[in-house]
Amino acid sequence: MSDTHHEDVHRHVKTYIRVFVALAVGTIITVLASNFHLGIILGIIVALIIATVKGSLVAAFFMHLSAERKPIYWVLVLTATFVVAMVGLIMFARRDQQGRQQGIFAVPAKHVPVHHAETPEGAHKE
Amino acid sequence: MSTAIEIPYNSTERPDTGLYNAKLGVWLFLASEVMLFGALFSTYVLLRTGADTWEHGAEFLNVPLATINTMVLIFSSVTMVMSWASLKMKNFGKYKLYMGLTFLCGVAFLVIKSFEYAAKFEHHLLPSTSTFMALYFTMTGLHGLHVIGGMIVNGYLWGPGSKMWQTDPERFTNRVEVAGLYWHFVDLVWIFLFPTLYLLPGK
Numbered sequence: 022m023s024d025t026h027h028e029d030v031h032r033h034v035k036t037y038i039r040v041f042v043a044l045a046v047g048t049i050i051t052v053l054a055s056n057f058h059l060g061i062i063l064g065i066i067v068a069l070i071i072a073t074v075k076g077s078l079v080a081a082f083f084m085h086l087s088a089e090r091k092p093i094y095w096v097l098v099l100t101a102t103f104v105v106a107m108v109g110l111i112m113f114a115r116r117d118q119q120g121r122q123q124g125i126f127a128v129p130a131k132h133v134p135v136h137h138a139e140t141p142e143g144a145h146k147e
Numbered sequence: 148m149s150t151a152i153e154i155p156y157n158s159t160e161r162p163d164t165g166l167y168n169a170k171l172g173v174w175l176f177l178a179s180e181v182m183l184f185g186a187l188f189s190t191y192v193l194l195r196t197g198a199d200t201w202e203h204g205a206e207f208l209n210v211p212l213a214t215i216n217t218m219v220l221i222f223s224s225v226t227m228v229m230s231w232a233s234l235k236m237k238n239f240g241k242y243k244l245y246m247g248l249t250f251l252c253g254v255a256f257l258v259i260k261s262f263e264y265a266a267k268f269e270h271h272l273l274p275s276t277s278t279f280m281a282l283y284f285t286m287t288g289l290h291g292l293h294v295i296g297g298m299i300v301n302g303y304l305w306g307p308g309s310k311m312w313q314t315d316p317e318r319f320t321n322r323v324e325v326a327g328l329y330w331h332f333v334d335l336v337w338i339f340l341f342p343t344l345y346l347l348p349g350k
Binding site for chain 2 (some may be wrong): 050064065069071092104
């Protein structure tokens with residue numbers, strides 16, 4: 022976008038207004054869709070699809086990613102790789118843990134301190 | 148004896164990257180921001196999937212106020228990009244108008260958010276109340292800090308920083324563009340935060 026010409030900017034301004042309308046409509050659709058009780062899975066999928074479309078519009082047009090130089094795309098590819106690795110490793114670790122025990126933060130039995138229901142009399146006396 | 152050293156590629160593009168330096172720098176910064184918010188979103192996924200029950204945000208968070216806030220941020224993204232476009236069209240007066248509006252949208256967002264926070268505190272909904280509320284305050288709080296950071300930059304570029312338009316207009320236009328990249332990123336994060344915290348069904 023650095024070499025944008027005057028007349029190009031006029032054209033872009035019209036695009037910005039259209040994108041704004043699309044984002045506003047997307048927001049209203051997201052709120053309305055959440056009232057439809059689509060169920061947990063479908064509800065999450067619909068909400069995230071709309072958010073992704075809205076986010077893509079912001080990135081493509083307001084952040085000018087639709088016509089950017091290559092180094093920027095490489096930075097983003099690298100970032101996306103690290104995000105996927107971070108989320109992926111966490112989810113793999115979770116599945117691995119779930120396979121052996123119930124609950125994500127369940128502590129292995131050998132590490133659980135033994136609690137005595139009743140404290141012997143005089144235990145706290147000096 | 149002092150010699151002025153000119154920093155290269157403030158307004159012209161580097162031959163190897165095809166970008167002026169600030170743009171590549173801000174995109175690298177945004178990459179680190181993606182990792183920061185990515186970590187928080189994956190924390191949300193991890194805690195939600197590991198929990199037996201999960202709250203439906205809409206039952207106790209204020210969806211209408213958050214919807215208005217979403218619209219405010221989207222509108223501010225348009226005014227931000229329009230402020231840059233105004234400079235490209237050599238219209239400094241319009242730049243001041245649009246950048247001023249962007250700043251005011253930031254103020255409006257924070258005022259609305261503070262109403263929301265106050266209502267939560269009044270109902271004793273604190274970060275210690277539940278995992279959901281801890282995530283709500285962490286994620287919206289960090290996002291709010293980013294809004295404040297953006298407002299400081301935008302306020303500077305609207306006020307004292309705008310003097311650069313007289314001396315080095317191209318460099319100033321680039322500064323507004325990269326400030327815009329950050330502001331749009333803050334808007335983008337909110338676009339995902341809003342449904343995640345306010346609208347996704349509980350379990």
